[in-house]
Amino acid sequence: MSSLNEYLNQSLNTIKKANWYRQEKLITGMSGALVEIEGKKLVNFASNDYLGLAEDQRLISAGIDALKQYGTGSTGSRLLSGHRSLHDTLEKSLAEWKKTEKALVFSSGYTANIGTISALVNQKDLILADEYNHSSLKNGAKLSQAQTINYQHCDTQDLVTKLTEQRKNYRHCLILTDSVFSMDGDLCPLPELIQIAQKFDCWLLIDEAHASGVLGKTGAGCLEHFQLQGENIIQIGTLSKAIGSLGGYVAGSSILIDFLRNRCPTWIYTTALSPADTAAAIVGIDIIRSETSRRNQLWQNIQNFKQHLIDLKLRLFESESAIICWKTKNAIEALEISKKLYQEGFFAPAIRPPTVPTSRIRFSLMATHQPQYFLDLKQLLSLLSSDF
Ligand SMILES: *Cc1c(COP(=O)(O)O)cnc(C)c1O
Numbered sequence: 001m002s003s004l005n006e007y008l009n010q011s012l013n014t015i016k017k018a019n020w021y022r023q024e025k026l027i028t029g030m031s032g033a034l035v036e037i038e039g040k041k042l043v044n045f046a047s048n049d050y051l052g053l054a055e056d057q058r059l060i061s062a063g064i065d066a067l068k069q070y071g072t073g074s075t076g077s078r079l080l081s082g083h084r085s086l087h088d089t090l091e092k093s094l095a096e097w098k099k100t101e102k103a104l105v106f107s108s109g110y111t112a113n114i115g116t117i118s119a120l121v122n123q124k125d126l127i128l129a130d131e132y133n134h135s136s137l138k139n140g141a142k143l144s145q146a147q148t149i150n151y152q153h154c155d156t157q158d159l160v161t162k163l164t165e166q167r168k169n170y171r172h173c174l175i176l177t178d179s180v181f182s183m184d185g186d187l188c189p190l191p192e193l194i195q196i197a198q199k200f201d202c203w204l205l206i207d208e209a210h211a212s213g214v215l216g217k218t219g220a221g222c223l224e225h226f227q228l229q230g231e232n233i234i235q236i237g238t239l240s241k242a243i244g245s246l247g248g249y250v251a252g253s254s255i256l257i258d259f260l261r262n263r264c265p266t267w268i269y270t271t272a273l274s275p276a277d278t279a280a281a282i283v284g285i286d287i288i289r290s291e292t293s294r295r296n297q298l299w300q301n302i303q304n305f306k307q308h309l310i311d312l313k314l315r316l317f318e319s320e321s322a323i324i325c326w327k328t329k330n331a332i333e334a335l336e337i338s339k340k341l342y343q344e345g346f347f348a349p350a351i352r353p354p355t356v357p358t359s360r361i362r363f364s365l366m367a368t369h370q371p372q373y374f375l376d377l378k379q380l381l382s383l384l385s386s387d388f
Contacts, residue, residue, distance in 0.1 A: 019331040020352060030055050033368040035347060043373045045348040045363040050214050050322045051294045052368035053244030053287060059280040063245075066279035074272040079261070082272030090282050094249050097220050097285055098235055102257035104250045105278070107270050109209050109238030112248035114140040115266025116236060117176065117205065119259070121146040126170035128159060130177045132184060132356075134207055137176045146174070153181075156192045163200045173202040179222035180210035183356045185323030187211075190226050194233070205234040212288075213242025214322050219288040219295050242288065245281035247273045298322060298367040301374075305365055308378040312385055317360065325351070325360040334359035337384070344380050 015021045028036045032055045035044040053059055066086060076082035087105055094103035106112035117140030121127060127141045131150040141148040149166060151159040159175070167173055175197055177188045188206065197204040208221035216224025221237070223230045234256065239247035250260060260267060273281075287294070302322055309316055309326065317325040328334040334350035338361055341348050352359045 018353070019335060020354060025347075033366050033370070033373070037347065040345075042342065042345050042347040043369070043377070044366070045346060047364055047366060048210070048241040049244055050242040050298055050364070050366055051244070051288065052366055053242065053284045056244065056284075056287065058287065059244050059283050062279040062283040063276040066275040070275035072274065072276070074274055076272065077268060077270060078272045079268060084272070084275060084278070086275055086278040086282065087272060090278050090285075091249075093282055093285050094251055097218065097289055098223075098230070098251035099220065100230060100235065100251040101254040102252065104257045104260055104267060105239075105273055105281075106248040106250070106267055107273055108246070109207075109236065109240065109248035110136040111266035111270065112236050112238075112250050113137055113207060114143055115264040116234065116250050116260060117141060117174065118144040119264040120144070120203065120205075120234075121172055121174050123147075124171040126166055126173040128162060128173065128175045128202070130154065130181075130188065132178070132181050133176055134178055134182050134209065137178070137205075137207060141176065146170075153184075154186065154189055156189055156196060159193075159196060160200075163196070163202070167200050167202070173200065175202050175204045177204075177206055178210070179206045179208045180215070180321040180323065182210055182323070183325070183351055183360075183362065184317050185210075185319030185321045185325060186317065187215075187222060187225075187320045190222055191228065194228065197232075203234065204232070205236060208235055208237040209241055210321055210323060212237045214295070214298065215320075218292075239277070239281040239284070243281050243284040245284055246277040247281060294367045298365060301367065301369050301371075302365050304371060305363070305369075305374050308374050309381075312378065312381050314381070314385065322365040324363045324365065326363070328359045328361060331359045334361060337361055340384060341377075341380070346377055346380070 025037050031047060032052060033044055035042055070084060074082040090105055091103045113136035121144045123145045125146040127146045127148040129141055129148060129150050130153055132153045149162055151162055179188050193204060211221035213219045215221055235251040237249055239245045306324060315327040317327060331352040334352055338348060338350035348361050348363050351362045
């Protein structure tokens with residue numbers, strides 16, 4: 001045991017020396033556009049609840065009703081004793097929204113990704129992955145044991161070069177990409193990726209975690225944003241961001257979903273999503289599809305917020321989503337800025353290596369942010385920016 005602790009201690013010290021050490025923050029009460037942390041009220045730029053649905057009374061009531069009707073746990077895996085009519089309702093709703101034949105609900109977006117990827121490909125196959133993909137796509141690729149090659153971020157030329165060299169050596173090829181990149185906020189070049197996938201006989205899996213609820217006419221995501229059909233695309237997402245609940249999903253053809261129900265270990269061997277989470281997600285999706293005003297408000301906030309930062313001449317990463325990042329010189333500067341913002345009542349995290357190659361302050365926008373919050377932040381930043 002002592003060698004274990006010695007090793008862990010050494011590792012932690014290395015992490016601390018690199019300024020990579022992280023700790024959770026305790027949020028008390030309801031988390032909305034304003035949030036209370038350690039007794040202090042802050043404007044929340046760290047939430048994935050883009051539309052403010054996690055605090056919506058309709059989702060809360062749906063959750064409570066489901067708890068009363070079905071109990072707390074779903075008590076088993078879907079194929080044994082965990083299946084409820086709520087799961088069917090949610091899956092039908094997801095499929096309709098995503099314009100696919102079927103959908104399948106998972107316990108989280110993370111397990112949807114690792115399970116689906118590892119069920120689809122193996123040692124005989126090739127994975128081409130955007131270098132900035134989310135951890136769940138990266139670990140899904142690892143678990144699958146397929147030969148995995150990263151292409152440069154959103155660089156379709158690099159992807160084509162690598163496919164031209166490698167595709168012929170493998171049975172199947174799966175292209176993996178975030179649709180909105182979670183730590184940058186930019187979009188994958190989806191129309192080109194679809195063409196390339198066709199040309200090289202590849203399958204395409206997109207992770208719509210940060211696009212669902214945010215992009216597209218009905219908030220269905222990146223495919224809808226580009227007005228593309230997704231029959232052959234494997235669409236993955238989470239119920240935990242704009243949808244305001246918890247869980248993940250895969251949407252695609254009937255045959256894909258049938259296959260996953262029989263071959264995907266992270267769906268088969270885990271407990272079904274709880275009744276309360278499932279019921280809240282059903283209502284969340286209904287609201288996203290019917291209340292366009294929330295999405296419009298979010299986009300108005302995004303434009304407004306961006307313009308303020310541009311006015312201040314801050315260096316921003318390219319973004320077409322609710323994620324807006326301000327590039328800092330290094331991890332220490334990111335930490336200092338984030339700390340200063342925190343002291344002054346703004347919660348915006350420093351994102352550093354190893355999560356990303358270059359340090360930044362990451363702002364997540366919400367439909368429920370008030371214009372005044374942005375003005376207050378702008379004033380603070382204009383005082384600070386001489387230091388940075
Ligand atoms: C958050 C996120 C996930 C994981 O979803 P969970 O439901 O929180 O497990 C997967 N992919 C991306 C791109 C994400 O941002």
